[in-house]
Amino acid sequence: MRTLNNLKLMTLHEFRAIMRNKIAFFFNLAIPVVLVVIFGSMWGNGESGSDVLDFMMAGQLVYMLLSAGLMTVAIALASQRQNGSLRHLFTTPLSMGVWFGAQMLANIAMATLQIVVIFVVGHLLFGVHAPLNIPATAVVLFISSLACLSMGLAIGALVKSAEAAFPISMILFFSIAMFGNVMMPIDGAPPFILAVQKWMPSYFMTEALGKVMMRGEGLLNAAGEVSMLLGLMVVCGSVAIWRIRKQMTVA
Amino acid sequence: MAEAKIIARNLTKRYGTYTAVEGLNLTVHAGEIFGLLGPNGAGKTTSIEMMEGIRRPDAGTCTICGFDSITQSAGVRERIGLTLQAASMPETARVSELLELYASLYPNPARPGDLLQQFNLVEKARSTAKSLSGGQRQRLSLALALVGRPEVLFLDEPTTGLDPQARHSLWDVIRGLKAEGRAVIMSTHYMEEAEKLCDRVAIMDHGKILAEGTPRELVREFGPEAAIEIDVTGFPVNMAEIAQLSAVTGVQTEDHLLVLRTANTAASLMAFAGYAQANHIPLGELRTRSATMEDVFMALTGRRLRD
Ligand SMILES: Nc1ncnc2c1ncn2[C@@H]1O[C@H](COP(=O)(O)OP(=O)(O)OP(=O)(O)O)[C@@H](O)[C@H]1O
Numbered sequence: 315m316r317t318l319n320n321l322k323l324m325t326l327h328e329f330r331a332i333m334r335n336k337i338a339f340f341f342n343l344a345i346p347v348v349l350v351v352i353f354g355s356m357w358g359n360g361e362s363g364s365d366v367l368d369f370m371m372a373g374q375l376v377y378m379l380l381s382a383g384l385m386t387v388a389i390a391l392a393s394q395r396q397n398g399s400l401r402h403l404f405t406t407p408l409s410m411g412v413w414f415g416a417q418m419l420a421n422i423a424m425a426t427l428q429i430v431v432i433f434v435v436g437h438l439l440f441g442v443h444a445p446l447n448i449p450a451t452a453v454v455l456f457i458s459s460l461a462c463l464s465m466g467l468a469i470g471a472l473v474k475s476a477e478a479a480f481p482i483s484m485i486l487f488f489s490i491a492m493f494g495n496v497m498m499p500i501d502g503a504p505p506f507i508l509a510v511q512k513w514m515p516s517y518f519m520t521e522a523l524g525k526v527m528m529r530g531e532g533l534l535n536a537a538g539e540v541s542m543l544l545g546l547m548v549v550c551g552s553v554a555i556w557r558i559r560k561q562m563t564v565a
Numbered sequence: 566m567a568e569a570k571i572i573a574r575n576l577t578k579r580y581g582t583y584t585a586v587e588g589l590n591l592t593v594h595a596g597e598i599f600g601l602l603g604p605n606g607a608g609k610t611t612s613i614e615m616m617e618g619i620r621r622p623d624a625g626t627c628t629i630c631g632f633d634s635i636t637q638s639a640g641v642r643e644r645i646g647l648t649l650q651a652a653s654m655p656e657t658a659r660v661s662e663l664l665e666l667y668a669s670l671y672p673n674p675a676r677p678g679d680l681l682q683q684f685n686l687v688e689k690a691r692s693t694a695k696s697l698s699g700g701q702r703q704r705l706s707l708a709l710a711l712v713g714r715p716e717v718l719f720l721d722e723p724t725t726g727l728d729p730q731a732r733h734s735l736w737d738v739i740r741g742l743k744a745e746g747r748a749v750i751m752s753t754h755y756m757e758e759a760e761k762l763c764d765r766v767a768i769m770d771h772g773k774i775l776a777e778g779t780p781r782e783l784v785r786e787f788g789p790e791a792a793i794e795i796d797v798t799g800f801p802v803n804m805a806e807i808a809q810l811s812a813v814t815g816v817q818t819e820d821h822l823l824v825l826r827t828a829n830t831a832a833s834l835m836a837f838a839g840y841a842q843a844n845h846i847p848l849g850e851l852r853t854r855s856a857t858m859e860d861v862f863m864a865l866t867g868r869r870l871r872d
Pocket residue numbers: 580585603604605606607608609610611612650754
């Protein structure tokens with residue numbers, strides 16, 4: 315009972331922190347919406363157009379999740395470490411499980427908001443179509459969001475300072491987005507870049523979304539990508555937890 | 566004797582070849598305010614954080630309410646409340662949200678509304694932490710430390726940066742904690758605070774406790790003499806001659822002040838008056854005082870600890 319209440323308040327706390335972060339709000343919601351409007355106005359969608367926007371949705375979604383998970387979380391965690399607020403929080407009976415759970419729930423809440431906003435805007439303005447396999451798409455999106463979160467937590471827990479978190483997460487965010495086919499297709503790129511691409515988390519996300527969202531395939535067809543994302547989540551999440559545990563008792 | 570709540574034995578912390586804290590022993594009982602007094606870098610924060618279990622000692626142990634700080638940290642964390650020396654709050658959270666969040670972490674928390682009232686933060690309940698003034702922040706961090714109704718409180722320089730009025734009102738809060746039977750350990754570099762607020766004081770310097778006791782005992786033991794202070798700006802004085810004056814046990818200059826330690830104030834005063842007259846030294850600024858913690862600190866470290 316106490317743990318549940320604690321989880322609820324901790325999640326609320328984290329979610330509010332994300333929503334009150336104006337810069338993050340700009341990157342996480344405003345930019346993607348503006349991009350959809352720009353692309354939509356350029357190419358249109360639906361009966362007259364060539365469903366370009368439908369194709370771009372996957373990229374937009376991955377961009378949003380990366381921005382909210384990787385970048386925002388990394389910077390926020392690094393600054394909580396730096397100003398001692400995380401350390402203080404862990405001097406209470408707060409458990410690592412509740413803390414991590416709250417991160418996941420808050421991130422999923424943010425992702426849900428992002429996904430709904432982008433689809434509603436896309437649909438109302440340009441007639442973007444709903445995903446063909448909605449449940450499978452939701453699963454892929456949530457797992458992607460958690461994978462991004464875990465990367466963000468790992469970066470936030472590993473960087474030296476809050477100042478370093480910004481450029482580092484920014485660079486990682488853009489490289490992952492670029493090389494993973496999120497911003498634009500890079501099919502014509504040199505072979506070594508294509509080889510790199512195949513290992514980008516964002517590539518697994520866009521590939522999986524392509525399957526379930528665009529082509530309406532079942533989740534099983536995306537099992538390869540989804541397990542890679544789950545693996546990433548476990549690895550990065552463990553690194554983050556291990557580091558934070560260590561930092562809470564300064565050697 | 567009340568129950569011992571904090572028992573630190575031989576706590577030691579090294580950074581490379583530098584020893585920040587060496588062989589720290591102390592015991593704090595229920596209903597007691599214990600002060601760690603020392604200059605910057607003395608090792609107060611390091612000591613406190615080792616006791617709290619958030620800094621790992623290289624040697625020694627600490628038990629809090631019978632739980633080992635490091636190996637039984639879950640038991641410890643339920644029973645302690647603490648303020649860290651550096652800013653340590655989520656800046657975008659509101660005051661009432663923080664109190665509620667922290668309250669949810671403890672088995673038997675205080676009511677956030679009561680704490681708002683007690684710490685005079687009702688009007689700030691909807692303000693974000695970052696918008697609070699220094700004094701309001703200190704009050705909020707103390708409120709957060711208290712929300713779990715801790716048996717033991719660790720306060721690292723809780724009154725630093727506060728104006729005298731705010732400091733005195735925080736003293737009242739801390740005295741209230743003592744009256745409720747909690748054990749309080751706090752660090753400070755304010756002499757007055759150590760003297761007036763703390764039941765027992767340990768004077769720390771260079772990582773070691775130099776002396777420990779009630780302020781009264783310390784003064785009696787280490788600062789037994791009274792002192793006479795004379796402003797001698799612009800007048801050359803012969804220290805050796807002054808040291809020979811009746812009942813004088815020591816002479817120093819501090820800034821522009823000449824300080825005579827004396828075993829007999831009246832005798833030394835008379836003798837100095839004679840010396841002053843013979844040497845044409847005006848006795849404009851002259852005062853006598855009995856020994857204080859400041860003198861104790863001076864006697865122990867050879868330095869002054871300025872507020
Ligand atoms: N992480 C660290 N690495 C290296 N040295 C450290 C570290 N933490 C503390 N020290 C050193 O240990 C000594 C004691 O530091 P501590 O913070 O305990 O002092 P303090 O008495 O709390 O001082 P202040 O009144 O300034 O808060 C200082 O010389 C400090 O430089």
